[in-house]
Amino acid sequence: MSRRYDSRTTIFSPEGRLYQVEYAMEAIGNAGSAIGILAKDGVVLVGEKKVTSKLLQTSTSTEKMYKIDDHVACAVAGIMSDANILINTARVQAQRYTYAYQESMPVEQLVQSLCDTKQGYTQFGGLRPFGVSFLFAGWDKNFGFQLYMSDPSGN
Amino acid sequence: MECVFGLVGNEFAILAADTSAVHSILVHKSNEDKIMLLDSHKLVAASGEPGDRVQFTEYIQKNVALYQFRNGIPLTTPAAANFTRGELATALRKNPYTVNILLAGYDKETGPSLYYIDYIATLHKVDKAAFGYGSYFSLSMMDRHYHSGMSVEEAIDLVDKCILEIRSRLVVAPPNFVIKIVDKDGAREYAWRESVKDAGAPVV
Numbered sequence: 001m002s003r004r005y006d007s008r009t010t011i012f013s014p015e016g017r018l019y020q021v022e023y024a025m026e027a028i029g030n031a032g033s034a035i036g037i038l039a040k041d042g043v044v045l046v047g048e049k050k051v052t053s054k055l056l057q058t059s060t061s062t063e064k065m066y067k068i069d070d071h072v073a074c075a076v077a078g079i080m081s082d083a084n085i086l087i088n089t090a091r092v093q094a095q096r097y098t099y100a101y102q103e104s105m106p107v108e109q110l111v112q113s114l115c116d117t118k119q120g121y122t123q124f125g126g127l128r129p130f131g132v133s134f135l136f137a138g139w140d141k142n143f144g145f146q147l148y149m150s151d152p153s154g155n
Numbered sequence: 156m157e158c159v160f161g162l163v164g165n166e167f168a169i170l171a172a173d174t175s176a177v178h179s180i181l182v183h184k185s186n187e188d189k190i191m192l193l194d195s196h197k198l199v200a201a202s203g204e205p206g207d208r209v210q211f212t213e214y215i216q217k218n219v220a221l222y223q224f225r226n227g228i229p230l231t232t233p234a235a236a237n238f239t240r241g242e243l244a245t246a247l248r249k250n251p252y253t254v255n256i257l258l259a260g261y262d263k264e265t266g267p268s269l270y271y272i273d274y275i276a277t278l279h280k281v282d283k284a285a286f287g288y289g290s291y292f293s294l295s296m297m298d299r300h301y302h303s304g305m306s307v308e309e310a311i312d313l314v315d316k317c318i319l320e321i322r323s324r325l326v327v328a329p330p331n332f333v334i335k336i337v338d339k340d341g342a343r344e345y346a347w348r349e350s351v352k353d354a355g356a357p358v359v
Contacts (some may be wrong), residue, residue, distance in 0.1 A: 100241050101234035109226055141264070142228050 020129055021122055024152035027078060027131040034064060034075035036135040038147040043137035045075040069094040071104050072138035078152075079131040086130055090114050107138035111148045119154030129153070157202035158289025158321055158329060159189065161257045161269055162297060162313065163282045164305040167338035168259035168267040169345070170200040171314050173289070173321075173329030178205075185351055190335045194219050194229055197260035198335050198342045199239075202286045203274060204253040211252045215239050232260030236270035236278060244276035251275070255286040261337050292324055293317035307336070311345070318348055 013019055032050035036043060047064025063080065067073045068090045076083040093113050097105035114134075122129050129152040136148040157177075161170040176187040190200040191212050199215065201208045218238070223229050230238070236258050246252055256272040271277070271284040283297040296317045305313070314334055322328045330351035335344050 100238055101230070102237040103231065103234050106226065106228065 018122055018153070021153045024078075024129045024131045025133070028133050028152070031077045031079075032064065034077045034133075034135050036075065036137055036147045036149070038137075038145060041145070043139075043145050043147050045073065045135060045137050047075045068110065068136075068138075069098075069104065071140060072107055072110055072136060074137070075135040077133045077135075082130040083132040083134075086114060086118070086132060086134070089117055104140060106140045106142055107136065107146045107148070108140075108143070110138070111136050111150060115150050115154045117154075118150070118152060122153060157189070158285070158287045158293065158325075158332075159200045159202045159255070159257055160285035160290065160293040160297070160314075160317060161200060161259055161283070162301060162305075162310060163259075163267050163269045163303075164307065164310040166261075166266060167307060167310075167336055168198075168261065168269050169307075169310050169314060169334060169336050170198050170257055170259050171318065171332055171334045172200045172202070173287075174331045174333050174347075175329040176205060185329070185331050186349075188333055190333060191216060192342050193235060193258070193260070194223065195341050196229070196262070196337060197232060197235060197258065198337050200257045200259075200335075202255050207252045207254045211242075211254045212256070215242065231262050231265075232258065232268045232270070233280070235260065236272065236280075240272050240276050240278040243272065243274065247276055257284055257286065259337050259342075261339055261342075263339070267338065288325055289317075289321040289329075292320040296320050315348070322350070 032048035035046040045065060049064060065073060065075050066087050068087065072094065074087070090110060094105045094110055118130055131152060133149065133151045139145050157173055159172040161168065170190050172189040174187050174189065175185050176183040189202065189208070190198055193199045193216050199212050201212045219230055219235055239256060239258065243252055251274060253274050255274050258270040258272060261267045269281055269284060271279045271281050282303065283301050285293045297313065300313050300316065318332050332348040333344065334346045334348065335342065
């Protein structure tokens, strides 16, 4: 493990790894789980709400699940503040599509465009990657019910 | 002046356009095809300033193709129509395109559709539409004879009636027309209606 190569996000290690991306995935490992199951007639998303501190009010908020558009929702695992930025980006992208085409954005395209955003942070700008993984659940007329997973690398 | 019109029939849509390319009093050519294949199941008939017409329709055509390459699925006709309208609307406040468009398409789930998009980005989904001076005559003929669910023969007959009306009543009537059809088997040229052929090389 060469520690020399892990402080800059945009550099490969000699073994061909991006350490910052892998460390981001480590950060997610410590978060509460999220599970998604694709069924014939729907998609189920489950999120574990971890109690981080007894001082915090047991929230009735949907801190794990977010609606991106009327036909797409996601479950989040990782650093919540990072997740909020990405969720907002996803919402804007969905609406921008509907503004241009007057139709709902196909789920695969929405996930694709969000992953393209995340990939940018592993290649340029010198900024760290997002420490969030997503499970996207949605429906569109092309492929019906769908479930997608995406991680900090943008895959 | 340019005449473009179209109508929706039973599981198909038809577009007809004149084929004269005119500059002031000179006719450059009388076999200019103004109906473009937007993709396998969409047609775009455009009228207006010649440079803008070709530039804008090709721009839309390439963007539609790009969408299909990127996403593996074609755009639906309403999506393509709204996208076109959006591009016209965006350009409107800076340097507008003077192009009027009739977009006809066939979608497997929803059947044939026709969209009227004018140069200031008006969008209407319609059963029959027309642009140009010829519209005065073709719309009247279509209002009189059109009914929903026409067969191809009935629709072509109506198109011919419109062309006849334009030829006999419009002072600078274009002599030749092209008719294209789009249905479940795709978009394709149906026929030409020529009353003047371009003069070929003189026989010596």
